Amino acid sequence: MRPVRIGARASKMSLMQTAPVLAQLAPTRVVLHPFYGAGGDREQDRAPLESDGVFSEEIEAALLAGEIDVAVHCLKDAPTHDTEGLTMATYLRRDDIRDCLVTRDPELRLDTLPIGATVGTASVRRTAALRTYRPDLEVVPLRGPVDERLRALFSHDVDALIVASCSMERLGLRHRIGERINTEIICPPLGAAIIALQTREDDMDTRKKISKLHHLETEAEAEAERLVLRQMGGFCNAPLAGYCTTNDAGDSVTYTVRARAFSPSGTAVDVRRTGEDATRTALAVCHTLTQHGALDLAKAA
Numbered sequence: 548m549r550p551v552r553i554g555a556r557a558s559k560m561s562l563m564q565t566a567p568v569l570a571q572l573a574p575t576r577v578v579l580h581p582f583y584g585a586g587g588d589r590e591q592d593r594a595p596l597e598s599d600g601v602f603s604e605e606i607e608a609a610l611l612a613g614e615i616d617v618a619v620h621c622l623k624d625a626p627t628h629d630t631e632g633l634t635m636a637t638y639l640r641r642d643d644i645r646d647c648l649v650t651r652d653p654e655l656r657l658d659t660l661p662i663g664a665t666v667g668t669a670s671v672r673r674t675a676a677l678r679t680y681r682p683d684l685e686v687v688p689l690r691g692p693v694d695e696r697l698r699a700l701f702s703h704d705v706d707a708l709i710v711a712s713c714s715m716e717r718l719g720l721r722h723r724i725g726e727r728i729n730t731e732i733i734c735p736p737l738g739a740a741i742i743a744l745q746t747r748e749d750d751m752d753t754r755k756k757i758s759k760l761h762h763l764e765t766e767a768e769a770e771a772e773r774l775v776l777r778q779m780g781g782f783c784n785a786p787l788a789g790y791c792t793t794n795d796a797g798d799s800v801t802y803t804v805r806a807r808a809f810s811p812s813g814t815a816v817d818v819r820r821t822g823e824d825a826t827r828t829a830l831a832v833c834h835t836l837t838q839h840g841a842l843d844l845a846k847a848a
């Protein structure tokens with residue numbers, strides 16, 4: 548029987564988050580195909596973040612061509628719209644959605660960073676949040692894999708980093724997290740901390756083999772967040788943030804959807820709604836965002 552061919556970006560981060568997927572699929576035979584040329588990962592001529600799908604085009608092309616059977620994506624970096632012929636077939640259980648502070652001094656917190664300290668990030672979302680919460684800090688554009696950014700920190704190029712908590716955990720660096728930052732201070736990106744497995748839409752055999760990894764609660768949250776992205780024209784580094792949370796009361800389940808649109812100057816529209824259906828709740832959030840000028844903020848960013 549032919550093994551399931553798994554495609555993933557060849558960055559250290561991607562391979563570390565793919566390893567548990569391979570282990571969980573046992574005893575199904577799998578073969579890993581790393582992809583080295585993803586536009587967002589290249590060291591030279593690195594693709595800009597101001598477009599959709601910069602991390603996934605090469606892998607999706609291989610999936611459509613039948614060269615692999617499954618593509619492993621960090622959902623926040625995946626295309627907002629499904630590529631024709633492909634589907635997000637499985638969502639793994641979500642990890643911690645919060646960003647975190649990493650410094651050389653483990654005792655420092657976001658509130659106690661010295662005035663004028665340099666914080667490395669290329670994210671417009673994190674930059675806008677930092678300029679609102681700590682305008683006395685200097686934000687330094689810093690892009691690349693998390694392990695590359697950590698080298699910049701320890702070579703004293705910057706004083707601190709803001710990175711995803713789940714990235715540090717997947718790299719085995721939980722002990723380096725100085726502070727997990729409250730989502731009211733830095734709102735996570737839509738699709739944060741979710742690993743999605745993409746297949747060809749008609750490949751029911753592969754979809755059946757990976758279905759045991761599927762997490763229904765995460766699916767509801769992921770689809771609500773992708774809907775917000777589609778409705779509001781968002782992508783991985785757009786001026787848009789948010790998340791959906793599942794509220795399980797035992798005898799009933801509701802969903803809270805939050806979305807935040809912002810400008811570099813700190814002007815923001817922040818909307819939350821709770822309802823019994825995640826999709827309808829996400830649509831209600833988008834309607835309110837639009838009423839309050841969120842699309843104009845996005846154009847100004």
